[in-house]
Amino acid sequence: MKMAGESRFPDVDSNGSEKNEDIEIIVNVGGTRQVFYGENLNQYPETRLAELINCLSGGYDTIFSLCDDYDPRKREFYFDRDPDAFKCIIDIYYFGEIHMKKGICPICFKNEMEFWKVDLKFLDDCCKTHLSEKKEELEEIARRVQLILDDLGVDASENQWKRCQKYIWKFMEKPESSYSARVIAVLSFLFILISSVVMCVGTIPELQIVDSEGNHVEHPTLDNIETACIGWFTMEYLLRLISSPNKLHFVLSFMNIIDVFAILPFYVSLILTHLGARMMELTNVQQAVQALRIMRIARIFKLARHSSGLQTLTYALKRSFKELGLLLMYLAVGIFVFSALGYTMEQSHPETLFKSIPQSFWWAIITMTTVGYGDIYPKTTLGKLNAAISFLCGVIAIALPIHPIINNFVRYYNKQRVLETAAKHELELMELYSGEGKVGGSKNELEDLAGEGKEHPSWSRQLKVSHSDTFIHLLSDEKHYRTRLQSCK
Numbered sequence: 247m248k249m250a251g252e253s254r255f256p257d258v259d260s261n262g263s264e265k266n267e268d269i270e271i272i273v274n275v276g277g278t279r280q281v282f283y284g285e286n287l288n289q290y291p292e293t294r295l296a297e298l299i300n301c302l303s304g305g306y307d308t309i310f311s312l313c314d315d316y317d318p319r320k321r322e323f324y325f326d327r328d329p330d331a332f333k334c335i336i337d338i339y340y341f342g343e344i345h346m347k348k349g350i351c352p353i354c355f356k357n358e359m360e361f362w363k364v365d366l367k368f369l370d371d372c373c374k375t376h377l378s379e380k381k382e383e384l385e386e387i388a389r390r391v392q393l394i395l396d397d398l399g400v401d402a403s404e405n406q407w408k409r410c411q412k413y414i415w416k417f418m419e420k421p422e423s424s425y426s427a428r429v430i431a432v433l434s435f436l437f438i439l440i441s442s443v444v445m446c447v448g449t450i451p452e453l454q455i456v457d458s459e460g461n462h463v464e465h466p467t468l469d470n471i472e473t474a475c476i477g478w479f480t481m482e483y484l485l486r487l488i489s490s491p492n493k494l495h496f497v498l499s500f501m502n503i504i505d506v507f508a509i510l511p512f513y514v515s516l517i518l519t520h521l522g523a524r525m526m527e528l529t530n531v532q533q534a535v536q537a538l539r540i541m542r543i544a545r546i547f548k549l550a551r552h553s554s555g556l557q558t559l560t561y562a563l564k565r566s567f568k569e570l571g572l573l574l575m576y577l578a579v580g581i582f583v584f585s586a587l588g589y590t591m592e593q594s595h596p597e598t599l600f601k602s603i604p605q606s607f608w609w610a611i612i613t614m615t616t617v618g619y620g621d622i623y624p625k626t627t628l629g630k631l632n633a634a635i636s637f638l639c640g641v642i643a644i645a646l647p648i649h650p651i652i653n654n655f656v657r658y659y660n661k662q663r664v665l666e667t668a669a670k671h672e673l674e675l676m677e678l679y680s681g682e683g684k685v686g687g688s689k690n691e692l693e694d695l696a697g698e699g700k701e702h703p704s705w706s707r708q709l710k711v712s713h714s715d716t717f718i719h720l721l722s723d724e725k726h727y728r729t730r731l732q733s734c735k
Contacts, residue, residue, distance in 0.1 A: 276329035414489035562655035576643035614640025
């Protein structure tokens with residue numbers, strides 16, 4: 247490859263007597279001129295540049311089917327494409343692989359590769375990772391936009407029960423859909439807090455009463471509040487289950503399993519209290535009920551349903567399993583080493599507190615995590631030196647994986663905000679386009695258009711096509727190629 251200067255093409259007669267390997271072609275992409283030789287381009291004959299070699303004998307129709315413009319005097323092909331992406335793509339003819347430059351949108355680069363008819367398998371693995379992440383983001387945006395459009399749309403073919411089911415689902419699951427739905431979400435949040443507070447307050451001895459058998463039980467008032475909270479949770483779960491579009495997925499969802507574990511202990515303990523005494527001893531029944539009542543702590547996890555921060559933390563921890571595993575491994579090795587050393591060094595002291603290596607594990611755990619209860623401590627000089635080294639190593643071991651975990655949290659949190667903003671941006675553009683060039687369309691107009699989408703296919707296509715720079719292919723059935731001027735910045 248060389249920059250085009252004074253070089254000229256060899257003449258090619260109508261019979262194509264000139265060998266393809268000896269042909270030179272000039273390609274002008276966005277103002278950047280490049281000279282290519284046939285021997286390089288013929289290595290990949292299915293690409294667009296290789297097809298240019300044989301297009302001269304096919305006439306202007308063939309030529310303009312491959313390029314945007316052609317100068318017969320200079321015999322130069324013009325393309326209105328991204329020159330930066332093109333410089334990366336032509337590496338395939340010289341190195342057999344393609345690397346994407348930093349700052350180029352992965353989706354735009356993929357579209358450029360499709361235009362030049364270069365297979366994605368030639369893209370290096372490091373660049374495929376960026377492309378996969380971008381595709382996942384676009385899929386998530388498309389999913390969010392489609393969910394909103396589905397909520398706005400009303401299918402005329404649905405019966406009254408389906409419409410009612412859809413309304414209940416939006417009412418219970420999507421607080422942003424209406425004012426009443428937000429009120430329900432706030433009430434659910436308050437019931438969770440009240441139930442958690444009642445569970446804690448009920449364990450205070452001064453607020454407990456003594457029953458006929460001399461046992462301390464919760465105050466009847468607190469018990470009634472607990473019953474009311476369980477009634478709300480039960481009604482909420484049943485309404486969401488009945489209105490769920492996919493009941494199997496609903497039942498197996500993690501948060502819904504948490505809801506079941508928060509509700510189930512109340513009913514199981516109620517059954518054991520009234521019926522269990524007939525089948526087993528009263529003492530066993532009381533122990534079983536007490537164990538089930540402890541399971542009420544599971545309802546605190548219901549707060550994650552109403553807190554985006556807790557959801558972000560959960561996903562960040564899921565993505566940080568490798569870092570957490572390294573942390574546990576570092577601590578496990580340190581605990582084993584320092585507990586063995588502490589046991590060995592403390593054996594010479596007559597009042598040693600290190601009776602065995604397994605018992606020393608507890609001392610190593612609280613020392614390396616800098617808790618230091620003081621129930622077990624070294625008394626010899628070497629033991630104290632070992633303790634000092636152990637807690638210094640513990641601080642280092644805990645600090646090492648913290649930075650990657652924090653980065654995962656910040657990255658995921660920022661990503662969710664970007665996706666939410668992008669989904670809103672797409673909807674605004676759809677609304678503007680649906681208004682046929684008006685300055686702004688009202689929300690009611692968008693709802694009307696979405697509702698009439700199935701009856702009027704043309705309106706449906708207008709709603710599904712975005713004309714922004716962040717064009718989402720998943721929302722359109724048509725194939726679109728963006729030019730250089732439409733590339734993401």
